[in-house]
Amino acid sequence: MSKLQPARGTRDIYGEDARNMTAVVDTFRRVAGTYGFEELATPIFEFTEVYKRPLGEASDIVSKEMYTFEDRGGEEVTLRPEFTAGVCRAFISNGMQQKLPCRLMSHGPAFRYERPQKGRYRQFHQINAELLGQDSPEADIDMIAMAWRLLKDLGLGDKVVLHLNTLGDKESRADYRAALVAYFEGHKDKLSEDSLRRLESNPLRILDSKDESDKEVVANAPKLSEHLNEASSAFFETVKKGLEAVGVPYIHDERLVRGMDYYCHTAFEFVTTELGAQGTVLGGGRYDGLIEQLGGPAVAGVGWAGGIERLAMLSEAGGAPARPVVIMPMGEAGTMKGLEVAETLRTEGFVVTADRSGNMKKRMNRADKANAAFAVIIGDNEVEQGVVTLKRLDSGEQSEVTFADLATAIKTN
Ligand code: ATP
Ligand code: MG
Numbered sequence: 001m002s003k004l005q006p007a008r009g010t011r012d013i014y015g016e017d018a019r020n021m022t023a024v025v026d027t028f029r030r031v032a033g034t035y036g037f038e039e040l041a042t043p044i045f046e047f048t049e050v051y052k053r054p055l056g057e058a059s060d061i062v063s064k065e066m067y068t069f070e071d072r073g074g075e076e077v078t079l080r081p082e083f084t085a086g087v088c089r090a091f092i093s094n095g096m097q098q099k100l101p102c103r104l105m106s107h108g109p110a111f112r113y114e115r116p117q118k119g120r121y122r123q124f125h126q127i128n129a130e131l132l133g134q135d136s137p138e139a140d141i142d143m144i145a146m147a148w149r150l151l152k153d154l155g156l157g158d159k160v161v162l163h164l165n166t167l168g169d170k171e172s173r174a175d176y177r178a179a180l181v182a183y184f185e186g187h188k189d190k191l192s193e194d195s196l197r198r199l200e201s202n203p204l205r206i207l208d209s210k211d212e213s214d215k216e217v218v219a220n221a222p223k224l225s226e227h228l229n230e231a232s233s234a235f236f237e238t239v240k241k242g243l244e245a246v247g248v249p250y251i252h253d254e255r256l257v258r259g260m261d262y263y264c265h266t267a268f269e270f271v272t273t274e275l276g277a278q279g280t281v282l283g284g285g286r287y288d289g290l291i292e293q294l295g296g297p298a299v300a301g302v303g304w305a306g307g308i309e310r311l312a313m314l315s316e317a318g319g320a321p322a323r324p325v326v327i328m329p330m331g332e333a334g335t336m337k338g339l340e341v342a343e344t345l346r347t348e349g350f351v352v353t354a355d356r357s358g359n360m361k362k363r364m365n366r367a368d369k370a371n372a373a374f375a376v377i378i379g380d381n382e383v384e385q386g387v388v389t390l391k392r393l394d395s396g397e398q399s400e401v402t403f404a405d406l407a408t409a410i411k412t413n
Contacts, residue, residue: 009122019318056261058201083128092296100133119278130303141242282306
């Protein structure tokens with residue numbers, strides 16, 4: 001029989017991978033908590049409309065990556081490909097504009113139909129933070145500073161670089177769009193099919209193309225920075241100044257456009273060179289029109305998402321699991337007492353497991369494999385005398401210890 005495998009692009013997460021990923025989420029919660037963020041868990045699927053328009057019909061996600069299907073009741077739903085649109089939908093659904101600003105953190109799986117490779121899966125996991133109801137550039141600085149603090153706490157301070165750009169406001173983008181279209185129209189013969197399609201739907205996305213011939217054309221394309229109106233320039237200047245004030249290093253990357261249509265002004269990505277083509281570990285930006293587009297009030301937003309798998313691979317923040325104390329009871333009284341002793345030790349904060357089967361040699365072998373630090377042997381005789389045998393597994397050294405002294409003996413050993 002051939003091995004039963006998980007579906008392509010999905011995987012089972014356990015052991016070291018699971019520990020590293022949990023550490024990323026724990027660190028995220030702690031750091032975002034210090035910025036006043038609170039948890040929001042949205043459903044893993046939404047009506048397709050939630051994603052379709054905000055992300056843009058021509059975006060890679062909507063045009064080719066979404067898991068969209070009709071459910072048994074005939075509703076068209078989509079597995080969450082990203083968090084922002086769902087968070088904004090939840091903001092509207094729950095009337096959260098009554099208490100602005102909202103600082104919302106989430107984490108969990110996301111789904112995109114992509115070509116699987118290292119650091120790129122069809123089911124992957126994100127941490128996500130959104131700040132709703134602040135339209136000033138200082139809010140963007142707060143969000144980037146929070147991401148930077150998280151990355152530093154994960155030990156990635158010297159492994160990632162912040163790429164920063166501005167997409168300007170609507171007026172600047174319209175002006176730039178016209179200039180871009182005029183330029184690309186003159187180089188149509190060199191553009192890929194994808195880019196020709198984007199020329200109609202969303203020419204800015206051509207700047208993000210990975211196609212070699214596209215890249216050559218893009219190299220000489222007009223720059224957005226030359227088409228920014230005064231307000232957009234001022235906004236970007238403040239963001240840059242603020243980043244300097246809070247000590248976040250960045251490079252201005254004029255080609256950075258991000259994959260979703262909903263962004264305006266600030267766009268950013270933290271990139272590493274250590275994961276090959278899967279180098280972006282965290283990205284985000286400002287999306288002032290999104291909530292309105294979804295049918296809600298005019299509330300500004302800025303946020304980011306980080307890829308948990310990529311962050312976990314880079315940081316290995318999980319460390320080794322705590323070494324357990326293994327209870328090894330013999331006889332009926334020993335077994336009962338062992339249950340009690342284990343609970344007492346857990347109350348003291350020790351990791352305690354029990355091995356109740358096989359001879360002592362087998363149990364010691366299993367304890368070694370589990371990287372246990374101590375074995376606590378409790379037989380019927382010992383119960384009568386009020387003691388256990390405590391064995392330190394690294395040295396093999398053992399001694400008799402009273403029940404009352406056990407926790408202290410383990411701590412000081
Ligand atoms: P990429 O350019 O690598 O496709 P993206 O721009 O599509 O990334 P975002 O939509 O900004 O990514 O998502 C935020 C983060 O989620 C990314 O920076 C990345 O770390 C992670 N991510 C995105 N897609 C995947 C995937 N298919 N598998 C694993 N992680 C992913
Ligand atoms: Mg992508």
